[in-house]
Amino acid sequence: MVHAQDSTAAAGAAPAGGAGGGDAAKGEALFKNNCAQCHAVTEERVVGPGLKGASARHDFAWLSKWVRNSQAVIAAGDPYAVKIYNEYAKAQMTSFPNLSDDDIKGIFAYIDKAGTAAPAAAAAPAAGGATSGGSASAQGGGPSDLFVLVLAALVVVMLLVLGVLLVIVSLLSKAVGTETENVNKGDFMARLGNSLKGIAGDPAIRSATIWIFVLLVLKATIDGAYNVGVQQGYAPKQPIAFSHKLHAGEYKIDCNYCHTGVNRGKSAHIPSANICMNCHGVIKKESPEIQKIYTSIENNQPIEWVRVHNLPDLAYFNHAQHVNVGGLECQNCHGDVEKMEVIQQRSSLTMGWCIDCHRKTEVNTKDNKYYDKLVQLHSGESKEALKVADIGGLECSKCHY
Numbered sequence: 001m002v003h004a005q006d007s008t009a010a011a012g013a014a015p016a017g018g019a020g021g022g023d024a025a026k027g028e029a030l031f032k033n034n035c036a037q038c039h040a041v042t043e044e045r046v047v048g049p050g051l052k053g054a055s056a057r058h059d060f061a062w063l064s065k066w067v068r069n070s071q072a073v074i075a076a077g078d079p080y081a082v083k084i085y086n087e088y089a090k091a092q093m094t095s096f097p098n099l100s101d102d103d104i105k106g107i108f109a110y111i112d113k114a115g116t117a118a119p120a121a122a123a124a125p126a127a128g129g130a131t132s133g134g135s136a137s138a139q140g141g142g143p144s145d146l147f148v149l150v151l152a153a154l155v156v157v158m159l160l161v162l163g164v165l166l167v168i169v170s171l172l173s174k175a176v177g178t179e180t181e182n183v184n185k186g187d188f189m190a191r192l193g194n195s196l197k198g199i200a201g202d203p204a205i206r207s208a209t210i211w212i213f214v215l216l217v218l219k220a221t222i223d224g225a226y227n228v229g230v231q232q233g234y235a236p237k238q239p240i241a242f243s244h245k246l247h248a249g250e251y252k253i254d255c256n257y258c259h260t261g262v263n264r265g266k267s268a269h270i271p272s273a274n275i276c277m278n279c280h281g282v283i284k285k286e287s288p289e290i291q292k293i294y295t296s297i298e299n300n301q302p303i304e305w306v307r308v309h310n311l312p313d314l315a316y317f318n319h320a321q322h323v324n325v326g327g328l329e330c331q332n333c334h335g336d337v338e339k340m341e342v343i344q345q346r347s348s349l350t351m352g353w354c355i356d357c358h359r360k361t362e363v364n365t366k367d368n369k370y371y372d373k374l375v376q377l378h379s380g381e382s383k384e385a386l387k388v389a390d391i392g393g394l395e396c397s398k399c400h401y
């Protein structure tokens with residue numbers, strides 16, 4: 001009970017509405033697990049209306065009836081209920097008969113508290129994601145940019161030299177031909193032919209030509225090797241026309257709601273059909289694409305999504321390490337997924353790509369006691385900020401079993 005009192009005091013700063021006196025901390029977990037997929041704590045519309053101010057719009061008796069069984073409130077002819085039901089295209093809200101009065105009070109205490117703090121906080125990560133996403137896609141993958149530039153310059157020079165040599169060789173063979181067939185063409189051609197023969201016969205030039213060919217072949221091989229298995233831009237057709245643009249973009253459903261593993265472990269997870277049913281049990285049932293979800297569940301056959309991102313087995317990558325500990329946005333590595341109709345691989349996923357980011361990125365040490373000691377040690381040795389490379393991000397064994 002002491003705990004409940006504490007958080008009520010904390011929530012006290014928020015406007016006290018019809019549901020005053022709830023445990024906002026407990027409410028937060030309940031809201032995130034049950035309501036967040038359809039509602040924002042701000043005024044923003046997700047699947048249902050934004051809940052900011054809902055506790056002021058309604059008394060607690062109405063709220064608790066509505067949350068436990070909104071269909072009953074609508075069926076009873078409550079004018080407000082009928083109005084929003086029609087306004088939201090008769091999308092049925094899930095019923096929560098198991099939530100107690102305390103639970104529901106807690107949820108609205110949390111909404112009141114978060115709703116007043118949210119607008120600024122909600123805008124910040126969105127902007128951050130957009131900018132960092134942009135810089136990440138500009139980073140590209142594979143060998144470093146300078147290396148590529150030098151190679152490219154070399155190739156251009158080689159091609160020029162090669163071109164000149166080819167012209168010389170063709171002139172030479174023509175000259176040799178004219179010499180034997182038509183001596184009348186005159187001294188000039190003959191002399192030119194002779195001197196060119198001299199050049200082509202020069203061992204230095206002959207070995208230079210050979211070297212140029214060897215280097216060209218080498219360059220092509222290196223390029224090829226760097227790109228073996230690289231699938232940047234890969235965007236296969238999926239068995240159901242699921243759109244991230246619609247779900248994550250327009251309806252602003254949180255990535256974590258479907259990709260439940262990102263904060264907890266190695267894999268992000270592809271959602272099971274049951275997660276789709278949380279909404280599509282009621283939303284747009286008649287669509288043939290949605291019917292495919294039903295078929296999958298009836299036949300007990302998982303939907304066969306085509307895998308897009310795939311590292312070779314020899315490399316180890318962990319989502320929680322990057323998203324939860326590192327504080328990176330999905331967009332840093334996956335691009336602006338919320339704008340993609342069909343999901344596409346935006347980063348190269350090569351070793352060079354991982355290393356490049358580990359060299360450049362500062363470790364997120366804020367609010368993380370684990371790093372305090374390291375930061376202290378590091379600042380003694382160097383003036384630069386602590387980078388992922390400094391905590392072992394370049395060690396082979398961290399990424400290879």
Ligand code: HEC
Nearest residue numbers: 034035038047048049054067084085088090091092093094
């Ligand atoms: C599957 C989506 C969905 C879920 C989950 C959901 N809601 Fe709703 N909610 C809606 C929709 C849609 C409406 C609009 C009315 C309608 O169409 O029935 C709504 C309306 C409301 C309203 C009335 C809003 C207003 O402006 O007066 C409240 C309050 C509400 N929901 C609270 C909750 C709470 C609390 C939870 C979690 C315990 C929750 N909802 C979970 C979809 C959902």
Ligand code: HEC
Nearest residue numbers: 247248253254255258305306307308309330334337338343
């Ligand atoms: C409503 C559920 C849902 C939401 C929300 C969602 N996704 Fe997805 N995601 C899926 C499904 C289903 C797939 C597999 C089908 C596909 O590739 O389109 C998928 C696939 C992906 C893939 C490719 C997986 C592979 O095969 O390599 C990435 C990356 C991804 N999502 C990132 C995100 C990000 C980032 C967000 C938030 C901006 C997000 N998703 C939000 C359901 C969701």
Ligand code: HEC
Nearest residue numbers: 037038047240241242253271275276279283284287289290
């Ligand atoms: C949080 C709620 C929610 C979840 C979870 C969800 N969707 Fe949706 N989905 C929607 C809404 C809202 C629409 C838009 C419906 C409309 O256009 O009226 C939609 C539309 C769609 C459409 C387009 C249907 C059409 O014919 O226009 C498809 C396909 C779809 N969803 C597939 C999925 C799949 C597959 C999953 C699970 C991986 C999923 N959805 C999970 C809310 C959700």
Ligand code: HEC
Nearest residue numbers: 255259262267268269309310311317322323328329330333
């Ligand atoms: C540091 C880069 C990075 C970040 C940040 C990142 N991912 Fe990934 N993601 C990857 C890589 C690399 C793979 C391929 C993993 C593999 O094949 O083992 C991947 C694979 C996936 C997949 C396919 C399924 C799986 O787990 O292999 C999904 C879905 C996905 N990511 C979603 C997300 C979401 C959602 C976020 C944000 C919450 C996110 N990712 C953040 C790099 C990243």
Ligand code: HEC
Nearest residue numbers: 316317321325326332353354357361388391392393398399
């Ligand atoms: C967008 C930048 C970025 C990319 C791309 C990236 N990482 Fe990381 N990585 C980080 C950050 C930041 C951390 C530090 C997280 C922390 O604080 O522990 C990290 C940490 C790690 C660690 C733990 C290192 C240690 O010493 O504890 C491993 C292993 C790792 N990454 C593997 C990979 C692999 C494999 C890839 C490529 C498939 C990859 N990373 C791509 C940013 C990135």
Ligand code: HEC
Nearest residue numbers: 311312315349350351352354355358393394395396398399
């Ligand atoms: C930050 C993570 C990371 C670190 C550190 C790292 N690697 Fe890798 N490595 C990868 C990834 C991811 C791949 C697979 C992608 C690819 O083939 O480009 C890979 C691929 C490889 C391959 C196979 C190449 C191929 O074409 O199949 C070898 C060999 C390799 N690494 C050796 C090393 C050695 C040796 C070190 C230490 C000096 C090292 N790696 C450090 C992430 C890393």
